[in-house]
Amino acid sequence: MANKETLIAGGPVVLPLVREYGVKLLPADSEHSAIFQCLQGVPDQGLRRILLTASGGAFRDLPVEKLSNITVDDALKHPNWSMGRKITIDSATLMNKGLEVIEAHWLFGIDYDHIDIVIHPQSIIHSLIELQDTSVLAQLGWPDMRLPLLYALSWPERIYTDWQQLDLVKLKELTFCAPDHQKYPCMQLAYAAGRSGGCMPAVLNAANEQAVALFLEEKIQFLDIPRLIEQVCDRYVIHNCSSPTLEDIIAADQWARQELMNASQVLEHSTITKVSSKQKTLTLT
Numbered sequence: 001m002a003n004k005e006t007l008i009a010g011g012p013v014v015l016p017l018v019r020e021y022g023v024k025l026l027p028a029d030s031e032h033s034a035i036f037q038c039l040q041g042v043p044d045q046g047l048r049r050i051l052l053t054a055s056g057g058a059f060r061d062l063p064v065e066k067l068s069n070i071t072v073d074d075a076l077k078h079p080n081w082s083m084g085r086k087i088t089i090d091s092a093t094l095m096n097k098g099l100e101v102i103e104a105h106w107l108f109g110i111d112y113d114h115i116d117i118v119i120h121p122q123s124i125i126h127s128l129i130e131l132q133d134t135s136v137l138a139q140l141g142w143p144d145m146r147l148p149l150l151y152a153l154s155w156p157e158r159i160y161t162d163w164q165q166l167d168l169v170k171l172k173e174l175t176f177c178a179p180d181h182q183k184y185p186c187m188q189l190a191y192a193a194g195r196s197g198g199c200m201p202a203v204l205n206a207a208n209e210q211a212v213a214l215f216l217e218e219k220i221q222f223l224d225i226p227r228l229i230e231q232v233c234d235r236y237v238i239h240n241c242s243s244p245t246l247e248d249i250i251a252a253d254q255w256a257r258q259e260l261m262n263a264s265q266v267l268e269h270s271t272i273t274k275v276s277s278k279q280k281t282l283t284l285t
């Protein structure tokens with residue numbers, strides 16, 4: 001599974017089919033590959049908690065009051081990973097981590113109260129699992145997508161590579177801090193959507209895709225991304241159902257995209273939120 005959005009939106013339909021046909025779903029996302037690697041040999045009821053690591057994105061060290069001036073170019077600079085435009089923006093808003101919480105829920109069958117996020121700026125520990133006896137296992141490596149991709153292809157085997165080996169002495173230190181939910185509301189939006197279930201993760205995902213597209217076109221500001229997604233999710237609550245069909249999910253996805261466009265029009269007309277070219281000179285420290 002190399003595309004998390006499919007599983008996030010379609011989890012209620014995909015997972016029962018995976019079970020019915022006895023398909024082994026192998027993750028290629030680096031965090032989920034780390035969890036999957038750590039889980040090898042762990043008995044079925046052994047997992048207690050998942051700890052997803054997050055680099056903190058492009059604005060990890062930027063004070064919250066400066067987030068309103070962020071430009072597309074600023075947001076496309078990721079400190080550790082070289083990735084596509086959409087996922088790099090998702091990393092900057094930390095929506096990527098929120099989406100990965102929902103992805104972990106579906107892949108590993110664990111409830112949202114037992115999935116936590118920790119900021120780890122070096123991106124060397126790709127995620128951790130805690131077992132029932134409090135033992136914690138982690139998977140480490142350079143931030144390089146080749147490894148999770150190779151493991152998805154070679155599992156359960158391990159193939160020799162001549163890639164650069166990890167050097168802990170050279171790294172010297174690995175650091176951690178708690179995620180800032182005030183600064184990055186997208187994580188809580190994702191937890192809330194995951195807990196609502198039904199089509200809500202599909203609505204969150206579609207609203208996010210649409211909001212990121214508008215940001216990349218410089219039609220909304222960086223901080224409008226979580227604001228608009230929250231509005232769309234709030235409006236969907238009354239329509240949500242507990243066991244959606246594929247048709248329900250596709251309809252919810254399309255509804256959310258349109259609803260986000262409508263909400264962004266109101267934003268544009270009423271205010272100050274449009275990015276002006278003058279603001280593009282912000283320098284990150």
Ligand code: MG
Binds near residue numbers: 029032
């Ligand atoms: Mg990832």
